[in-house]
Amino acid sequence: MAAAAVTLVDDLVDEILLRLPPFDPASLLRAALVCKSWRHVLSDACFRRRLREFHRGPPLLGLLCNLSDHAASFVPTTMSPFRGRRFVLSPASNPRPPRRPIGWLAIDTRHGRVLLHTDPHGTVQRGFIM
Amino acid sequence: MEVDKGKGEAEETRKVAEADRDTVTLKSSDGKLFEVSKEAAARLSTVLAGMIAGGSIDDNGTDLKQIGSEALENVVDYCNKHANSIPSAALISSSISFNTAPFKEPEEWERKFVDRLSHDALFDLVEAANFLGMERLLDVTCHKISEMMKGKSPDQIREVFNIKNDYTKEELEEIRQELAWAFYDD
Known part of the structure; x- marks a missing residue:
């Protein structure tokens, strides 16, 4: 053009x-x-x-679902290079990632925040995260 | 005296006839005249509605010095097409404020109407719609222009919109690295 x-x-x-x-x-x-x-x-x-x-509210960027026993996955629904891929949630701030990634399970959501719980079968670092 | 009285009556009759006219004449910046239905003009343009209500419509052609003849022709064409496509009752119930109104997808005829326009004609029309306070036409033209950005990189968007890049290379690189996921071409 x-x-x-x-x-x-x-x-x-x-x-x-x-x-x-x-x-x-x-x-x-x-x-x-x-x-x-x-x-x-x-x-x-x-x-x-x-x-x-x-646009009648913010767009739906993706879905968070517990696809396995070990971790919640974020599945993007918008147009992006990541479309069609899934992301397993794991702590981003961990400076030394463990050999087996720590998974987080989504427990609940409120007002755009998600309550996550560490993989109940994991051996390290148990707890909740918001 | 008799003649004067006759003239007065004729003047009165002419004024009544003008008030009864169902079209208004608009004059473009380059002096071309266009007729548009008074009802459609008043309904679709807040500025023309104000002029009609305030009696500042000139029957020899209301000057619209900011609008060229091509854009004004498109405005008039849009008014006429709009008047024919939607029943008045439906329009009255849908008269909602522009600033808070959620977006309504252009209808098929509106899409065709803007699709046939050249780039320059579209840009002139969006400015005319803005100047005349034509909410729906502004909606449809702005939507079309936003579609022109679809899938384009910042460089390509600048080219389409004739915009000068005022970022430094370093600033751009920093943002790009931070937001790499947003760029298809990376």
């Missing part, structure tokens, strides 16, 4: 970015890298509030 002869008026930029597809959240990040003023629009709290209202 040919480059635009005219540039967009500033107050139309947020109207356009507001309409980026909610099933492709990465498109917001790519837009933020276009120029600083776009990043400014996208990171504004008012814009984020409008975005949620406009």
